[in-house]
Amino acid sequence: xxxxxxxxxxxxxxxxxxxxxxxxxxxxxxxxxxxxxxxxxxxxxxxxxxxxxxxxxxxxxxxxxxxxxxxxxxxxxxxxxxxxxxxxxxxxxxxxxxxxxxxxxxxxxxxxxxxxxxxxxxxxxxxxxxxxxxxxxxxxxxxxxxxxxxxxxxxxxxxxxxxxxxxxxxxxxxxxxxxxxxxxxxxxxxxxxxxxxxxxxxxxxxxxxxxxxxxxxxxxxxxxxxxxxxxxxxxxxxxxxxxxxxxxxxxxxxxxxxxxxxxxxxxxxxxxxxxxxxxxxxxxxxxxxxxxxxxxxxxxxxxxxxxxxxxxxxxxxxxxxxxxxxxxxxxxxxxxxxxxxxxxxxxxxxxxxxxxxxxxxxxxxxxxxxxxxxxxxxxxxxxxxxxxxxxxxxxxxxxxxxxxxxxxxxxxxxxxxxxxxxxxxxxxxxxxxxxxxxxxxxxxxxxxxxxxxx
Ligand code: TRP
Numbered sequence: 048x049x050x051x052x053x054x055x056x057x058x059x060x061x062x063x064x065x066x067x068x069x070x071x072x073x074x075x076x077x078x079x080x081x082x083x084x085x086x087x088x089x090x091x092x093x094x095x096x097x098x099x100x101x102x103x104x105x106x107x108x109x110x111x112x113x114x115x116x117x118x119x120x121x122x123x124x125x126x127x128x129x130x131x132x133x134x135x136x137x138x139x140x141x142x143x144x145x146x147x148x149x150x151x152x153x154x155x156x157x158x159x160x161x162x163x164x165x166x167x168x169x170x171x172x173x174x175x176x177x178x179x180x181x182x183x184x185x186x187x188x189x190x191x192x193x194x195x196x197x198x199x200x201x202x203x204x205x206x207x208x209x210x211x212x213x214x215x216x217x218x219x220x221x222x223x224x225x226x227x228x229x230x231x232x233x234x235x236x237x238x239x240x241x242x243x244x245x246x247x248x249x250x251x252x253x254x255x256x257x258x259x260x261x262x263x264x265x266x267x268x269x270x271x272x273x274x275x276x277x278x279x280x281x282x283x284x285x286x287x288x289x290x291x292x293x294x295x296x297x298x299x300x301x302x303x304x305x306x307x308x309x310x311x312x313x314x315x316x317x318x319x320x321x322x323x324x325x326x327x328x329x330x331x332x333x334x335x336x337x338x339x340x341x342x343x344x345x346x347x348x349x350x351x352x353x354x355x356x357x358x359x360x361x362x363x364x365x366x367x368x369x370x371x372x373x374x375x376x377x378x379x380x381x382x383x384x385x386x387x388x389x390x391x392x393x394x395x396x397x398x399x400x401x402x403x404x405x406x407x408x409x410x411x412x413x414x415x416x417x418x419x420x421x422x423x424x425x426x427x428x429x430x431x432x433x434x435x436x437x438x439x440x441x442x443x444x445x446x447x448x449x450x451x452x453x454x455x456x457x458x459x460x461x462x463x464x465x466x467x468x469x470x471x472x473x474x475x476x477x478x479x480x481x482x483x484x485x486x487x488x489x490x491x492x493x494x495x496x497x498x499x500x501x
Contacts, residue, residue: 056121057216058291064220065292066304071223071369072284073309074230076158077277079363080338082313083320085273087331090261091253094270095317097262101274102310105487108479109280109442111302111462112449117289118298119453119461123380124283127290131453140444141381144283147437148377151282153405154429155374156207159367160199160409161339162360164189169356174343179327182347183340190336191413200409201402203364207371208398211379212391219376223369227308230362234312237342237359238319240349241326250321253331268495271488272434278309281438281445284373287380297468298461299476335412335426375401435495443488450481 059065086094120127125141132138168174174182190196210219241247275281292298320341324331327344331337342359346352375397382393407415411424418424423431449458455477463470470476 056291058293059220059288060216062296062301064216064224065288065296065301066308067223067227068219068369068373069279069285069288069301069305070227070308071219071366072279072288072373073277073305073370074227074312075366075370076155076162076363077273077279077370078309078312079234079316079366080158080335082273082277082316084334084337085269086254086317087321087324087337088334089266089269090258091321091331092255092257093259093261094266095254095314096257097267097270098274098313099310101271101487102278102306104479105271105442105484106274106278106280107302107306108476108484109275109445110278110285110306111299111476112445112480113280113283113285114289114292114298114302115449115458115461116445116453117286118292118294119457120286121290123290123384124286124377125381126384127286128448131457132448137444137448137452140441140448141283141286143437143444144281144286144441145378145381147282147433147441148284148374149401149404150429150433150437151276152204152207152371152374152401154408154426154433155367155371156200156203156402156405157196157409157412157426158335159203159364159371160196160201161190162364162367163199163203164195165339165343166357166360166364169346169353169360172353174347174356175353177343177347179329179340179344182343183329183336186336186339190339191416193410193413196409196412197406200405203367203371204398204402204405206368207375208394210368210372211375211398212394219369219372222365226362226365226369230366231312231315233355233358233362234315234319237345237355238315241319241322241345244322244326244345244348246326247322249325250323251318253325254317254321264491264494264497267491268435268439271439271491271495272431275438275442276434277313278306279370279373281441282374283377283441286445287377288373290380295464295467297464299468299470299472436492439488439492443485443492446480446484446488450477450485 059068116127120130122130124144125138128137128141279285320338323341323345329341346356378397379393382388382397383390408426408429411426416424
């Protein structure tokens with residue numbers, strides 16, 4: 048019941064606003080928290096290389112494909128498929144995206160909450176004078192609690208809901224434009240401090256010298272999952288954002304800039320984290336807590352560390368916020384356009400529902416930490432299932448849809464702005480979404496989850 052079909056929809060105001068908002072979605076905890084810990088668990092350099100390969104060959108084309116679907120249909124993730132493929136089961140891809148949004152935001156808000164706790168600790172000068180062991184211990188004590196992590200999670204979801212509640216253009220676009228450049232600047236400063244620590248070479252070697260003996264199918268699947276997660280693809284976020292892009296904005300150029308910004312931020316985050324990991328003798332495979340243990344260690348060592356710690360955790364929280372907003376927007380656009388709810392009601396129901404699921408993710412570091420299913424906690428499953436299962440399947444369906452179903456003429460018209468843009472690479476794009484990307488995703492996925500065994 049897409050009753051808002053003819054009502055004016057909110058939209059982004061300018062191309063730079065679109066790029067800021069989409070980069071705001073892409074750049075987040077995925078770059079600064081998730082990338083280093085997943086790379087660390089998977090041996091570093093070789094993982095980075097495969098990750099970069101996926102960004103180019105799959106990430107960028109899928110991003111462009113998603114934006115194309117959204118802007119063509121001018122609807123939410125599920126409504127877009129219904130409109131472009133009436134009476135066909137493609138809408139299930141949109142539905143899967145809604146489910147993925149719940150899972151992702153549930154565990155993402157746990158970590159986003161941690162950033163607020165760390166911001167408060169930074170303000171209270173809580174890291175100063177602590178040894179690296181003490182910092183690790185205080186992190187573990189905090190995350191295994193219940194009250195504080197839950198409180199921060201709820202506060203974070205409230206902030207997310209508040210921004211989505213106020214609409215697309217004014218909140219997301221405006222703040223993203225101011226905050227993203229500052230975040231970049233701060234990461235550069237932190238990176239410089241990190242690489243000039245004594246013993247930094249170990250970290251740089253770990254990140255940039257590939258050890259190919261570390262590569263297995265699960266590692267390759269982790270790289271694909273991380274690429275999809277970091278670019279915000281495979282779930283409908285970029286379909287939704289694409290539906291807010293004005294018709295004269297160039298989609299290929301937007302996709303390219305967002306991909307480049309996101310990749311740069313991931314690499315910088317790696318260069319910021321790993322030298323410090325090695326300088327402070329922390330295990331790079333430390334896991335979920337990696338940045339929360341390593342970064343305070345840098346702050347303690349650095350001139351002006353008190354000041355930078357506050358700035359950094361502020362910006363980390365903001366980076367997370369521009370991402371959580373983009374995930375919640377998927378759910379809210381769906382609820383309001385397809386289920387006939389007001390935007391306000393959709394926001395409240397969506398945020399509360401996600402927070403309830405999120406409580407389980409947060410508690411799986413504390414009271415529910417013994418609740419292990421096949422070697423993973425609930426948090427571990429939310430993270431793994433969304434990034435390594437739902438996003439790859441979503442990305443696969445999206446490229447198949449654009450490559451084979453949507454119709455070449457429609458795809459070309461949307462990508463070239465009805466012929467007014469020259470897109471020389473269009474045949475390459477088509478070839479990738481038709482064959483290369485689907486085959487690559489399917490093979491990596493099936494091998495990675497151990498279905499295909501030769
Ligand atoms: N890309 C974001 C990050 O790296 C997280 C995110 C936002 C996301 N929207 C998404 C991940 C959609 C997957 C799908 O922090």
